[in-house]
Amino acid sequence: MWWPSLLKYYSQTDGVSWLEEYKARHNAGLEAQRIVASFSKRFFSEHVPCDGFSDIETLGCPSHFFEDELMCILNMEGRKGLTWKYYAKKILYFLRQQNILKNLKEYLQRPTDRQSFLEGAVLIDQYCNPLSDICLKSVEAQVNDITDKVRKVLRTKNPRHPSLASKAGEVLIPEVELQRQVLDAMNCVLYEQLKYKGNELDYYNSLNSYIHQVLIRRTGIPISLSVLYLTIARQLGVKLEPVNFPSHFLLRWCQGKEGSADIFDYTYIDAFGKGKQLTVKECEYLIGHHVTEEFYGVVTSKEVLQRMVGNLLNLGKRESTDQSYQLLRDSLDLYLAMYPDNVQHLMLQARLYFHLGIWPEKRQPKPPACDQGDSPLPRD
Template sequence: MAAAVVDSAMEVVPALVEEAAPEAAGLSCLVNLPGEVLEYILCSGSLTAADIGRVSSTCRRLRELCQGSGKVWKEQFRVRWPSLMKHYSPTDYVNWLEEYKVRQKAGLEARKIVASFSKRFFSEHVPCNGFSDIENLEGPEIFFEDELVCILNMEGRKALTWKYYAKKILYYLRQQKILNNLKAFLQQPDDYESYLEGAVYIDQYCNPLSDISLKDIQAQIDSIVELVCKTLRGINSRHPSLAFKAGESSMIMEIELQSQVLDAMNHVLYDQLKFKGNRMDYYNALNLYMHQVLIRRTGIPISMSLLYLTIARQLGVPLEPVNFPSHFLLRWCQGAEGTTLDIFDYIYIDAFGKGKQLTVKECEYLIGQHVTAALYGVVNVKKVLQRMVGNLLSLGKREGIDQSYQLLRDSLDLYLAMYPDQVQLLLLQARLYFHLGIWPEKAGDAPFGQQKALSALPDHV
């Protein structure tokens, strides 16, 4: 019966939309329907935003039903731009009509800018100052990004020039936002030890067009932690780690209990999930991106160590990162709390080598040389990120001259965000910009550090 009422009412809507007047045939029948049925009709997907606007102008009841904060305009927004809904909380008050207008305006602005890029720039690389118009845009940045993604997702081989420049603009917008987040992250106190968060920023910056978030990566790690807990339960059903709640930072002090956690971790990571160090394709940038490490289940010592460290700490084992030469390690304290410790009071863990536990002498055998005690010390987040970016920088220098040097450019940006006064890297960046033809037309347009590097360049560069 209800379905018949809805079907009957749906037949009235086209006439109502067409005439947009109270005298339209069937109007009284439509407005006398229950509110839930009217909402169902207006949210059915058969009406456009323009149709809803006309419907809302016919009478007070329909105008109230189509109010900006109601379900009707929310559904219009959701159908038109579904990817944006993840940015809204169910508890937020949103005027969906106004939100629709702002998003529509942002889309028009984005398309206008993309069209201007295709007219202004004909070289492969957009100049550094070519993005100045984007920085002055008004409105939520996510709306501009969403429109650029819509352009990139246009079917077939349509508007290839637009897609080319939309990709460049989207790349720029996201990298600027990520770089600002990274700089804010680096301002945290030294005791702020979110190694995973820093690694994700590096991952995001080098892959700005990929959908990478700390939340998603943490969720994947949490699923591994659950598997470890399941194995740990078989070893010790009363283990204190099993009582930890998500987000807790409790630590277990008993060495035997810590050892049980590490045994369970090694079983899950290396035997069950088949994680392993990537010896066959060691010099691949994918080995440094945390989302790729989780997908491919392989990496190099530093990325494997960060994964291992994150899981261990969530389960109460206080491992620490060691910036060991040629092979990043973790250390596990065996000494009594409160006593003076030296390098022999630790066991060193090789996450690249399936969690193998090493003595000081075995660490030296691992790299084939004797090292000083200082190199067994723990390092902070910034030093860990410096090493990750340094690895990317080395890989970027390996790129052939026929490529865009994108990895080198990205790693230089990241390194200089951490250490802005590194003159040698500023010089390298200046040379690279000149080589690619993307240096600002005026030296005054460049950041101060790059101006110093520019003035130091020899004439033949």
């Protein structure tokens, strides 16, 4: 029983009956052992059918106690209990994904101004890596460290800069020149000091899409680097907006009247290209063809997540390996959590389940009025 890992579920100010908590933990442990033992008797194929997890969906005990017992099984010494470990890992994978999916749905129901791009990226990361120790607070702390480094550079350039006095993200800076100083300092820290860069050599590696891996490896694809870039800028008082640009995700920075509909009132920022600032014409050179004005428009946080998930979905389709199939399953789950009635992706999920020998849950999708399922282009 790993009580230190459970302390985060308790408040220091609340009175806790530790005897009752111990009883609850003990009973949860017995329930977890019963379910793991039943899995080893009932399922012999690699993939557990969807209804195989029905007992877990109706747990009569606190899920964190149940999860703690699964961790105890996984941490058994050596080669002891390998079959139990195998199924405990599958159950833990499912249990954590269900909790993350609930968090994602709650996130999507919030007003758009309360949907942090960084939090959305973390939720996708967590869902695709449920056995990894990824939490929003840890990612935010790493981003805050980078922001502090930017402030130090900014202080040497302009000791009276308003970003140094204000708390993170509380005040937006109206003066374009002061905003430019922030972006210059960001580029200095991210690309010169910390050596962040776009991953040209291994572009189609799924690690490039996971924000915690972007922070560890200091490389990524346009959309993941853009989420990091705009988050830091916002903490320093500069508003950048994600742009619906095809093939290569960009940010835009307003040089004219706030909220202007004129695409020429904006400078476009390529976080993948070391923060390079582009004109409309240079954006077209980036992808090699002309695009209409609609592709310079702002996208919502949900649409950003759709493109991130679309990238992972495309990666899952590239190879016929167990790892690719798992990525395809996870990305389809995420896509359908956002667009549950998308017929194209429901059919793809059904084909995948049939291929893997999994009986899917019965679903009765409603045909949508219009198809939201155009797959984003892979190079994002």
